[in-house]
Amino acid sequence: MTYGQGRTYKKVEVIGVSSGGIEAAIQQAVTKAQQSLQKLSWFEVQEVRGHIGDDGKVNEYQVVIKVAFELK
Amino acid sequence: MTYGQGRTYKKVEVIGVSSGGIEAAIQQAVTKAQQSLQKLSWFEVQEVRGHIGDDGKVNEYQVVIKVAFELK
Amino acid sequence: MTYGQGRTYKKVEVIGVSSGGIEAAIQQAVTKAQQSLQKLSWFEVQEVRGHIGDDGKVNEYQVVIKVAFELK
Amino acid sequence: MTYGQGRTYKKVEVIGVSSGGIEAAIQQAVTKAQQSLQKLSWFEVQEVRGHIGDDGKVNEYQVVIKVAFELK
Amino acid sequence: MTYGQGRTYKKVEVIGVSSGGIEAAIQQAVTKAQQSLQKLSWFEVQEVRGHIGDDGKVNEYQVVIKVAFELK
């Protein structure tokens, strides 16, 4: 990539869900998105949420991210 | 669905337009999005707008929503 | 188009990059998006950013826009 | 109206109050604004609020909108 | 109530869920909140969301509101 050259990127919004923490939820979303989209370049966290089990433990993190990739 | 299991969702932004009110505009967007996307799970309203006719009546509601569905 | 008729639009988020200024970056994004998406109707600017070269000159503008098109 | 021609619009903020629901409150504001302003083109909802009566019923909706019209 | 007199209000955030539309969801939240809280004065809508059934129909509206009441 050379700065100054015309390029176009697209951002899509995905939500990763994981019991393993915030970073794990981000990676979950990125891995899945990579399967159906083009090669991803970066992500931006939009929201962090989660579910609480009957025992009062956070049993999953739900992280809404935007992922971006170049439109070749 | 079991909480705690890794899952991924995608959100897309659609705008439903209807003369029948805000709920009708939401349903318009959901029905159309369901045709080309996967089975939808939920929606979030982003903006409510509308057009005003020459007679000063609101003749359509334009509701911007995000709809979400699971990436299997 | 007749106001009051049921219609649905979709918005997608794209980023145009150009050394030629903000308007050129918007056109870059629109032109590219038009290739893979349906006929576009309008855009909304979300963010304006850019890169600065070693010589202290802005060498590219990166403009994040949403583009909208009708789902027929 | 032809796209690309120089035009100017003005937006003013009005609040419609009605016991008949959100759409009725919007129409209330539009009808009143049409009397003193020029012919209105569109509206954008800013806030939805309301009053609760002693019996625990919502007895009016207060909808803040912006209405737009062309400055000829 | 006389304007200018010292008074204090409290706002709490509740979510009403109803299949009957946005106004019905607001009333659901207000009615329930009225049971455990003091007499309510007004509400402010924060978010409008909903669930989509397998048949592509919105089967419930979830409306997040703040309700306010005077602390006597």
Added chain:
Amino acid sequence: MTYGQGRTYKKVEVIGVSSGGIEAAIQQAVTKAQQSLQKLSWFEVQEVRGHIGDDGKVNEYQVVIKVAFELK
């Protein structure tokens, strides 16, 4: 005023400037707006800014407010 009756309000944005503090700047804006507009009902503060003199003293407060009045 009776709750539930159809009514319409208008909000306009004014900026009061005063050396006498934030409340004085609000009153400055309200007094002036009252001269050219109809009887005002309430205000909402949007922004608080000010100018700093050469001696490092705040020499005026600039308070942006919206004022609302009923459209009879």
Added chain:
Amino acid sequence: MTYGQGRTYKKVEVIGVSSGGIEAAIQQAVTKAQQSLQKLSWFEVQEVRGHIGDDGKVNEYQVVIKVAFELK
């Protein structure tokens, strides 16, 4: 209090109303909230509004604050 020790705080939203200015309205809310809640630690201003009398004078300030206290 020692930094690094597990602690939990709660925030509640209250509105103080006073004819005596913004600081007086904040103190009004804090004093009242202290009566029914636990010992308060800090506040954060959310909104400043007010009512305007028939004579064009601001006759009360309505300040929405969040107050926080430790959950022991």
Added chain:
Amino acid sequence: MTYGQGRTYKKVEVIGVSSGGIEAAIQQAVTKAQQSLQKLSWFEVQEVRGHIGDDGKVNEYQVVIKVAFELK
């Protein structure tokens, strides 16, 4: 103008439309607003949008601005 003297400004929201770029759309709105309002002092950009023609070219920029002027 002397800092510290009581003054009042008003802000109104206008939208300039031009095929000539963002600055041209701002000037379009300012020129038109100047005709019906008092002498304008400054503007603040709120939103930048535009329309896309059938040929995939941006054929007009729509820039929402607030313009401010002193209430003498």
Added chain:
Amino acid sequence: MTYGQGRTYKKVEVIGVSSGGIEAAIQQAVTKAQQSLQKLSWFEVQEVRGHIGDDGKVNEYQVVIKVAFELK
């Protein structure tokens, strides 16, 4: 729970503080809130802050969350 049935939830804002990271601070808040409130369903992160010790190490994370539970 069956979608479409009338239900009401309440959200309260709590702050968890922990030296063990962001997830630990969230769990701290959830565990404490569960003691005095009803069974919690989900949380939403509002703010992430923290304190820095004299040695330049982050010695606690302060995470502001909203927790939600059903009003039965």
Added chain:
Amino acid sequence: MTYGQGRTYKKVEVIGVSSGGIEAAIQQAVTKAQQSLQKLSWFEVQEVRGHIGDDGKVNEYQVVIKVAFELK
């Protein structure tokens, strides 16, 4: 200063703390910032917070402002 001439300003964020009210906290921040920075031109309030003593009195106001000065 002549409008239209190239100029550059810098904004820095400071927090003034004072027991004397909001205006006193702003002046506290401005006075201190003036000592280490260049001559200041204006300020913009970002947040108003404060601490509450054991007696339920607001014992200090903490006002976050941005101050701006010209880079000569």
Added chain:
Amino acid sequence: MTYGQGRTYKKVEVIGVSSGGIEAAIQQAVTKAQQSLQKLSWFEVQEVRGHIGDDGKVNEYQVVIKVAFELK
């Protein structure tokens, strides 16, 4: 630069003023900031404002940007 390596950047807020348009105002701010700060990497536009002359012409653009540079 290699992704994954620990790095730190700083952002500062500057305002460029120019009669030559939005891009010229951005370059004005970047050029000036480059003189007193380290080598800049990128910018993000925060606000676009401007002044209007007696003749109703925009006579300068004031663009608030954040510029970022690496802390080596």
Added chain:
Amino acid sequence: MTYGQGRTYKKVEVIGVSSGGIEAAIQQAVTKAQQSLQKLSWFEVQEVRGHIGDDGKVNEYQVVIKVAFELK
């Protein structure tokens, strides 16, 4: 520190980058900022972003924070 005493703090915006997760990126920024600034008191997270490698793994977290310190 005694509450109620005049004090002033400054906030600066830094970005920590680390492959080790969000907390590691925060500590990276704090450690570096501590070298050139005065003793830091607290931080506030503004944004969480990151880069995605060719293998679809998040290879670095980029966390934008504000750090605050007292101006003595």
